[in-house]
Amino acid sequence: MVNLVLVVLFTGVILVLIQPEGVFFGFDHLIRFSDATNNIKFLVLTVSALLIYSCRVYLSKYLTADALLVLLLSIIGMFLALMAYDFRLMFIGLELMGISFYILIALDKNIKSSIKAGLNYYVVGSAMTAINLLGIVMVYKSTGSFNWLNQSQINLFLGNDSTLSLGVMLIIISLLFKLAAAPFHLWAPKIYGDSSLFMVIFQGLIPKMPLLFIMFSVINFVSVSSDLSLYTLIWLSVCLSVLLGSLGLLFQSNFKTIFIYSSITNIGLALSAVSNMSETSAQTLAVFITIYTLMSVALAILFFSFGTNNLRALKGLIEINPYLAIAAALILFSLAGVPPLAGFYSKFSIIYNTMYNETFIVMIPLIIGSCVSAFYYLYLIKTCFLDKPESKTPLFITYYQSLSLFVATGVVLLVSTKPWLVVIISGTMLGMGETIYV
Amino acid sequence: MTFSINPLFGLVLFPLIIVVHSILFKSKLEKDNFTKEALIISSAITPLYSLYCLLLGHEDFSSILNGYTLNFVVSVFPFEGIVTFLLDKFSLIFVVLTAFTVHICMFVNYNMSNKKYVEMFILLMLIQSILTLAFLTNNIIAFYMLFELVLIPIFFIIGIWGSRNRKVLAAFQLFLYTLFGSLFMVFAIAYIYVTKGTLVLNDLIGTDWSFLEERLLWCAFFLAFAIKIPMVPFHTWLPEAHVEAPTSGSVLLAALLLKLGTFGLIKYSLALFPDASWYFAPFVYLVSLISILYSSLTTLRQIDLKKIIAYSSVGHMNFITLGIFSFNVQGLDGALLIMVSHAFISSTLFILVGSLYDKYHTRVLKYYRGLTVFMPILSTVFFIAVLGNLSMPGTSNFVGEFLILIGTFQKSPTTAVIAGLSIISTAAYSIWLYNRVFMGRLSIHIHQTRDINYDMTLPVSIVLIFLFIGLGVYPKILLESHMTPLLIKTQL
Structure with a gap:
C-alpha cells in the first residue's frame, strides 16, 4: 500500500512537471494555475514522498490502508486551497485538509493518546473554521464578491472599510492558527505532544508551504494596503513567534517538541516576509520556505532513525554511528544559520528583506531568536559529539532511512556549496513575483 | 619578478587538496607508522610557498587593495555580484602568518596518538583554508x-x-x-x-x-x-x-x-x-x-x-x-x-x-x-x-x-x-x-x-x-x- 501511495505521489510530480508555464484561470476565475503554485506542489509532493519513503516500515506497521488514503486526501485539500482564487474554494480546500488531519492523527495505532489528540484537534480546529467562515462572510458583505479578481480595485474604491479589514483579519487569524504561529500556537505542543512523531512532522511541515502562499495571496489580493491593524497583527505574530519559539525550544528533551518549537520560530521569520508587499518579499518567502522545508525534512528523517522520541538517543552519536553524527552536525549547524550552510542563505534573505522594506523592528526579535535557537542547536551538537553514549552498541538504520537521509542532507549541502541551486529547486522566485501583478 | 601562474591558486588550493586527501584516506593514515612526519612535510608546502610569494613577488602587490585577483561570479538571491579574492601585501602577511601558525600547531600536536593527530590535522587544515580565504577576500x-x-x-x-x-x-x-x-x-x-x-x-x-x-x-x-x-x-x-x-x-x-x-x-x-x-x-x-x-x-x-x-x-x-x-x-x-x-x-x-x-x-x-x-x-x-x-x-x-x-x-x-x-x-x-x-x-x-x-x-x-x-x-x-x-x- 505504501508503494501505491509513492506511485501516486510520483505521478503527481510528473503531472506537475509537464504543466505549461504561465498563469491560467479556470471555472470562471475560481482556480488559478501559475508557476508559483506548480512549484509549491512540486515541493509538497517530493517532500512528502521522501518522508513516506523513509518511514515505510513504520507506516506499513501502524497505519492501515484507509489511513494512507486519508493522507493523500489531505494533500488534495492543500492543493485545492493552494490553487484557489476564490474564498469558497479556499475554504473547501482548507476544510478538506483539516478534517483529513483530524482523522489521520486519530488513526495512528502507534501511540495510545492519538484518539485524544485527534478529538482535541477537531474541537479547536472547528472553532477556528467558524472564525474563518465569519471572516469570509464579512468580506463578502463589504465587497459583494467571493472572488479575488479585481478585489483590490474594489478595496481602493471602498477605502478604509472596517468590516472588510476585520474580515481579512479573521481570515488571517485562522491561517495563523493553522500555521501554529504565536500567539495562536499553544495548541501545537499539546495536540502534537499526544500524537506520534510521523504525524507531527507530516502535519507540522507539509502544509506550511501552501498555507504561507495562501496567506501571501490573501494579503496581496484582498487587504487594503493602508490597513495598519492587519500589519500590526502580523508584526506582533512575527515578534512573538520568533521569541516564544526560540525560548520554548530551550531544554526540550523530546524530538516532537524540538520540531514544533523550531517550526514556530521559522514560521515567525517567514511571516516577516509575508507582511511586506513587494517583489523582494515574494522572492524571500520562496527562498526561505524552500530552504526551511529541505532542512526540516532532513532533520525529520534524522529523528526518525532513532526509533525513539527521547533526546538521550543522540548522546555520543559520533561513537555509535559517525556518519549519522556528521549528518546531524550539518543539519543542525544549518538550522543555526552558520554560513555557508543552507540555513544561512534563508536567514540572510530574511535580513535583506527587513532592510529592503525598512522594517527595522524585526531586528530585535531576530537577533535574540537567532542567538537563543543557535544555542539550543549547538547544545544538540554537543550532545552528539561531546557526551558519552549510554550504550556502546552501534546504531543501525534501515536502508530506506539511510537513502532518504542521504538525499535530504545532500540537498542541504549542495545548496550550501552551490547557492544558485536554491533558485532552481524553489523555482518559485519568478512565479511568486508574478502573482503581485496578475 | 612576476608570477607566470596566479599565486592565489597555490595558496588556496594546497590546503584544500590536503584536507580532501586526508579525509579520503583517513583510516589508512591512522594505521601508518610515519603518518605524522608525512603530514608535517606535506603541509609545509603552503607556508614555504606563501613565504616565497612574500619575499620575491613584492613588486606586484606592493600596496593595499592592489594585486593578483581571483574572481567568482555569484548569483543567488538576494546577492548578485563578484566575490573577489585579492592578494595584496597586507593580506599576504596574514596568509604567511596563518600558514606558519598552523604548521607550528602540527609540531605541537606531535605527542598525540595517530588517530587523534589525523582528526586534528583535518580540522587544522580546514581552519587554514578558511582563514586564508578570509584574509584574502575583498x-x-x-x-x-x-x-x-x-x-x-x-x-x-x-x-x-x-x-x-x-x-x-x-x-x-x-x-x-x-x-x-x-x-x-x-x-x-x-x-x-x-x-x-x-x-x-x-x-x-x-x-x-x-x-x-x-x-x-x-x-x-x-x-x-x-x-x-x-x-x-x-x-x-x-x-x-x-x-x-x-x-x-x-x-x-x-x-x-x-x-x-x-x-x-x-x-x-x-x-x-x-x-x-x-x-x-x-x-x-x-x-x-x-x-x-x-x-x-x-x-x-x-x-x-x-x-x-x-x-x-x-x-x-x-x-x-x-x-x-x-x-x-x-x-x-x-x-x-x-x-x-x-x-x-x-x-x-x-x-x-x-x-x-x-x-x-x-x-x-x-x-x-x-x-x-x-x-x-x-x-x-x-x-x-x-x-x-x-x-x-x-x-x-x-x-x-x-x-x-x-x-x-x-x-x-x-x-x-x-x-x-x-x-x-x-x-x-x-x-x-x-x-x-x-x-x-x-x-x-x-x-x-x-x-x-x-x-x-x-x-x-x-x-x-x-x-x-x-x-x-x-x-x-x-x-x-x-x-x-x-x-x-x-x-x-
Missing part, C-alpha cells in the same frame, strides 16, 4: 561568512580535545559571543547591499553616507570586531576559551582568530567608514585604555597560567586598536607589527605552558615553584618569551608598542601617556609570573622530570623566539609602509 559578505565559518572547527577543537569538563561552556561562549556580534554586522551588510547595490570593497571605498547611517553601520561592524579582539566588556569568552582549549587551540586563537578582529577593523571599518572612525576615535581610545589597564591589573590576581597569558593578550590586542585609530603611518605600522609579533610571543608562551601542563597536569600557579633547579632549558626559553611579552627592547613587541605610542601621541597625548603606564604593569605581571614559577625553593607538589629538550617544544619555541627577536632587530620587512595607500585612499 567582498564583505564573503568575509563575514568565513569569519563565522571558522567557528565550526574551533568549536570542535575546544570541545573535543579540551582538558576539563568546563570546555563545553568555553566552546559555547566562544561560538555564541561571536555569533551575537556578527548578527549586527550581517544586518549592516544587508543594509549596505540594499542602499549601494554592491558588496565589493574597492567599489564601496569613498561612497557617501549620511551622518546617522554611517555611524550606525560603523557601530554594527565595531561590535562584531570588538567581540573578536576582544575589548572590555566583551572579553570574558577569551580567558575561558584559552584555559579550556588544548595547546594548539590556544595557539590558533591567540595567533590567528583574534587577528581577524583587528584585521577587519583596518580593512573594513577604516576603509568603509573613515568619517565615523574619526568621529568615534575618542570612544575607541577610552575602551582600549580601559581594556589595557583592566587586563593588566586583573592579570596580577590570576593564578591560572593560561589565564595570565590570555589576559595579557587582551592588553596587547587593545594596544593594536589604539594604533589603528591613531590614523597615521606610525600607528598603523605599529599595529601591524604587534599583530604579527603577538602571534609569535603568545604562541611561544602557550606552547611552553602547554608542555608544563603535559608534565604535571595542572595549570594552577600555586603548585609551581623553583623550576630552574632541574629545568634550565625551559627556564631560559620561558624567560626570553616573558621578555618578549613585556616588550623588552630588541623584541618585536617593543618596536610595535613604541610606534603605536608615537602614533597615538600625535593624535592624543593624554591617551599615549595613560597607555604608556601599561609598560610598567606588563613588566610587573610578566616578571612576577616568572618569579613565582621558576625562582625560589623547589615546590613540594611537583616531582622532577625531564627538561623540554626531549620533545618538540624546544625546536618550535626556539624558532618562534628567533622570529620575534629577528623582527625586533630588523622590523623593516613589515614596515615598508604599505599602510600609506590605505590612508590616501580613505583620505584620513
